[in-house]
Amino acid sequence: MTPQAAFHSEIFRVYSAIILGALTAAGLALAILKWAAGKEVKAVWLTYRSWLVMAPAALGCLFAGRVATIVFFCFIAILGAKEFARATGLYRDWWMTGAVYVGIVAMGVTCLIAQPQGLEPGHGWYGLFVALPVYIVALILLIPIVRNETAGQLQKVSLSIVAFIYLGWMFGHLAFLANAANAYGYLLFLLFATEINDVAAFTFGKVLGRHPLRSKISPKKTWEGAIGAFAVSMALPWLLRFSFPYFGPVQLALTGLIIGVGGQVGDLAISVIKRDIGIKDMGAGIPGHGGVLDRIDSLIYTAPLFFHMAGYYYDMR
Amino acid sequence: MTPWSYQPASDLDASIVERLRRFPREPDMFVYGARSAAALVLRAWLRGYHRLRISGAENLPRQGSFVMVANHASHLDTLCLLASLPLRKLHRAFPAAAKDYFFVDLPRAALAAIVVNALPFGRQSQIRHSLQLCRELLNNPGNVLILYPEGTRTVTGKLGEFRAGVGLLVAGTNIPVAPCHLSGAFEAWPKGALWPRPRRIRLRIGALRTYADFSNDKEGVERIVLDLREAVGRMGETKK
Numbered sequence: 347m348t349p350q351a352a353f354h355s356e357i358f359r360v361y362s363a364i365i366l367g368a369l370t371a372a373g374l375a376l377a378i379l380k381w382a383a384g385k386e387v388k389a390v391w392l393t394y395r396s397w398l399v400m401a402p403a404a405l406g407c408l409f410a411g412r413v414a415t416i417v418f419f420c421f422i423a424i425l426g427a428k429e430f431a432r433a434t435g436l437y438r439d440w441w442m443t444g445a446v447y448v449g450i451v452a453m454g455v456t457c458l459i460a461q462p463q464g465l466e467p468g469h470g471w472y473g474l475f476v477a478l479p480v481y482i483v484a485l486i487l488l489i490p491i492v493r494n495e496t497a498g499q500l501q502k503v504s505l506s507i508v509a510f511i512y513l514g515w516m517f518g519h520l521a522f523l524a525n526a527a528n529a530y531g532y533l534l535f536l537l538f539a540t541e542i543n544d545v546a547a548f549t550f551g552k553v554l555g556r557h558p559l560r561s562k563i564s565p566k567k568t569w570e571g572a573i574g575a576f577a578v579s580m581a582l583p584w585l586l587r588f589s590f591p592y593f594g595p596v597q598l599a600l601t602g603l604i605i606g607v608g609g610q611v612g613d614l615a616i617s618v619i620k621r622d623i624g625i626k627d628m629g630a631g632i633p634g635h636g637g638v639l640d641r642i643d644s645l646i647y648t649a650p651l652f653f654h655m656a657g658y659y660y661d662m663r
Numbered sequence: 664m665t666p667w668s669y670q671p672a673s674d675l676d677a678s679i680v681e682r683l684r685r686f687p688r689e690p691d692m693f694v695y696g697a698r699s700a701a702a703l704v705l706r707a708w709l710r711g712y713h714r715l716r717i718s719g720a721e722n723l724p725r726q727g728s729f730v731m732v733a734n735h736a737s738h739l740d741t742l743c744l745l746a747s748l749p750l751r752k753l754h755r756a757f758p759a760a761a762k763d764y765f766f767v768d769l770p771r772a773a774l775a776a777i778v779v780n781a782l783p784f785g786r787q788s789q790i791r792h793s794l795q796l797c798r799e800l801l802n803n804p805g806n807v808l809i810l811y812p813e814g815t816r817t818v819t820g821k822l823g824e825f826r827a828g829v830g831l832l833v834a835g836t837n838i839p840v841a842p843c844h845l846s847g848a849f850e851a852w853p854k855g856a857l858w859p860r861p862r863r864i865r866l867r868i869g870a871l872r873t874y875a876d877f878s879n880d881k882e883g884v885e886r887i888v889l890d891l892r893e894a895v896g897r898m899g900e901t902k903k
Contacts, residue, residue, distance in 0.1 A: 428691060435670035437691040444692065501667050623669045630678050637675075 347412040347529050357589055358409070361534040365401050372397075392634030400632070400641075404537060412469065412524045413458065415533070419521035420454035423513045425638045429629045430509045433620070433637075441489045442506040449482035450514040457521045468663040470525035475518075482510050512646055519650040526662045531589035532652070535601075539586070540648045543579045543609035550574025559610075564617040572610050579606030590656075597659055604651045612647030616640065683776040684766045686783050686796055694777055695754055701778045702753050706746045712861050713739070713851055717747045719868035722841060728806040729839040729871070732829055732891055734822050734899070735811035736849035739859060741779055743845055743866050744809050757800055758809035759784040759793070786814060794828060801838050808832075812888065820849040822899065825892045830874075830884030839871040842891055844898035867898045 352358045372394055379385045407418035427446050431437035456475040466472055486506045490499040523532050551571025559567045580602035587598065616639055620628065629637025656662065672689040674682045682688065709715040723729065731744055741758045748756055760781035766772045775781040782800070784793045800806045812825035833840055844867045852859035872894065877883040 428693070432672040432689070432691065433669075433675060435672070437672065437689075438670070440692045623671055625671055625675055627676060630676055633678070 347408070347415060347524055349409055349411060352409045352411075352530065355530050357528075357530045357534060360588065361530075361538060362405060365405065365538070369398060369401060389634065394634070396632050396634050408530070408533060412529070415524040415529075416454055416457045416521045419518070419524075420450060422638065422642060423450045423453070423517050423521075425631070426513045426517065426642060427509050429631070429637045429639050430505075430513065430619075433623055433625055433628050434505050436502060436505045436509070439502055441493065442486065442502050443509075445482070445486045445489060446506050446509045446514065448485065449478070449510040450518070452482065453478055453514045453518040454521060457518070457525065466663075468525060468527075470522055470663070472522070472662075475522055479511060479515055482514065483507055486510070516650045517642060517646045519653040520645065523649070523653060526656075528590060532656065535583075535586055535589040536605075536645070536649055536652055539579060539582045539601075539605045540609055540644045542582065543575050543605050544613070544644055546578040547571040547575035547610065547613070560614055560617075563614055563621055567610075567614070567617075575609065576606035579609065592660065597655070600655050601652060604655060605648050608647035608651050609644040612644040615647070616643035680766075680769050680772055683769075683772040684762070684783055688776060690754075690777075697777055698753060698780060699750065702745065702750060705742050705778075709739070709742060709746055709864070713847070713859070713864045715743055715746065715864045715866065717743075717866045717868070719870075720747045722868050722870055723748070724839055724871065727804055727839070728801045728808070729841060730801070730829065730833060731807060731809045731841045731843055731868075732812055732895065733809070733843040733845055734817070734895055735813050735815065736817050736820060736845065737852040737854070737859075738816075739848045739852050739864065740811070740845050741781075741809065743848065743864055744843060745779070747843075747866060747868060748807060752805075752807060754780060755805050756780060756807040756809060757782040759797065759811070761786050761815075762789075762793075763787065782808070790828070794831060797828075797832055801832065801836075812891065816854045817849065818854055820853075822892065822896050825888045827884050827888055829891065830877075830887035831879070833874050834877045834879040834883045834887055835875060837873055837875050839873050840891065841871055842869040842894035842898065843867065844869070844895050846899060869894055869898055 376387050376391060376394060380387045380391075404418070407414045424447060427443070427450060428437070431443045431446070437443055453475065456471045456478060458469070459471055460466070460469055461471045461473060486503055490496065490503065520533065520536065523529060523536070526532050547567070548571065550573070551566070551568045554570040554574065555568030557569040558565055559569050559572050580599070582605065583593070583598040583601040587593065590597075593601070616628070620626070627636030628639040631637050632641060635641050674685055674689055677685065723731075733740060733744060741760075744758070745753065745756055758779055758781050760766075760775050760779065760783065762783040762785045764771070765775040765781060766783045775783075782793075782796060784797075797808055797810075800808055810829050812829045813823040814826050815823075817823055829840070832838070845864065846867075847862050847864040850860070851862035851864055872890070874883075874887050877887055
């Protein structure tokens with residue numbers, strides 16, 4: 347991944363065109379709804395405006411190259427962990443949150459460096475990357491021992507481990523994907539398809555939604571929204587087949603399943619955490635979306651599942 | 664099993680500017696880190712570029728909360744007063760800053776809240792509420808409240824009249840007040856100037872005063888305010 351490679355990559359150019367087109371079309375649709383149909387679109391407009399910032403930022407980092415992409419995903423992971431810590435109250439404990447941040451940075455480093463003995467091809471130390479939870483969980487468990495404390499430590503240790511596994515490791519798979527031979531295809535498809543799945547779930551739920559999907563967890567999500575999004579996600583790998591031309595029907599179907607199911611589950615998993623704490627959004631950092639975690643929750647699920655599915659069938663690097 | 668109890672930050676649903684405006688804020692380790700790093704840079708800047716000299720820092724109490732009161736001519740004033748405190752007190756020092764000036768847009772609010780740790784003080788409205796915030800700070804041990812009783816930066820370089828707020832806070836209490844005087848800050852960076860000029864700044868910190876015997880009424884407060892103004896003004900007259 348380099349700016350030159352991005353420039354010459356057909357995948358990158360096509361996705362840039364699709365994203366630009368989608369943003370333009372959505373903007374026009376909103377304008378027509380507002381000026382011609384006289385509908386109130388203020389809330390959706392806020393959401394849309396944030397997309398206008400987020401989509402070019404992500405594209406720009408991917409364009410800038412491998413290091414920029416890894417740093418970008420690490421930065422997002424740290425923002426997400428910060429949000430998780432603020433929402434659970436863990437942020438008051440600097441040792442624990444510090445260990446989570448150390449874990450995320452360590453994840454970034456394993457993505458950047460090569461295997462020391464040169465036993466793995468290309469960039470990124472995959473062996474350490476997948477073994478990282480061992481070390482970080484060990485580090486987190488060490489903290490109460492070093493501080494000679496017991497009261498409330500199990501809760502803090504557990505929350506820290508969840509924060510690291512969720513954001514440092516599962517979400518971190520996106521950063522490691524920057525080392526893949528087909529990094530543009532994998533990353534751009536994942537980001538685009540997962541977000542489309544989210545938008546589809548929202549739209550189908552809004553238009554057709556009747557039956558609550560998980561009434562106690564997220565009253566607004568409906569079966570209609572989930573099924574609609576699933577249908578869209580099953581079709582997307584075929585429509586965007588140029589992202590991974592070597593995928594056969596089995597891999598394309600698995601990809602659709604991962605996006606369609608993983609996207610909803612990721613969303614609901616964050617909702618469980620939010621409902622248990624008793625908050626509505628994880629934060630208010632992104633106008634119209636809530637917090638960073640509310641935006642990346644589906645990716646936390648889809649990225650590692652897709653990564654290991656693709657890794658099972660094909661050589662990643 | 665007993666359910667876990669979570670204590671989320673109280674400002675989760677607030678936008679970033681709103682979070683900076685609220686007080687008390689809920690900073691995490693990044694805010695503390697940024698503030699400490701900024702303090703090191705700013706202190707080096709003040710000592711290098713402005714040749715800041717501080718005298719009387721030994722007058723400041725090591726324990727307990729106290730108030731620092733100073734004349735106000737420049738944005739540099741607060742940075743100089745903060746530089747007179749040990750670094751470990753940095754996050755417990757709260758300069759009162761005008762809410763209508765510092766807490767309106769994101770860049771200023773970020774500077775005020777993150778770098779300076781300012782307490783948003785309502786000058787026109789919510790004065791009572793702002794004073795209550797100050798009172799709560801001073802009731803907790805180890806806090807430093809920095810006040811400019813003139814209420815704004817001087818445009819003439821002369822010491823203006825003091826407002827009653829500081830008197831209301833300390834009348835009839837044992838909270839020590841340190842009168843401070845800054846000279847040179849007006850020449851270095853007056854109101855309206857775009858960028859600070861390389862002028863020397865001198866900070867004098869006077870002996871502590873307490874006003875336990877002063878009544879918390881109009882007369883007592885007036886006497887406190889006059890006493891403090893006189894103390895600050897007198898330090899400005901002493902020769903270097």
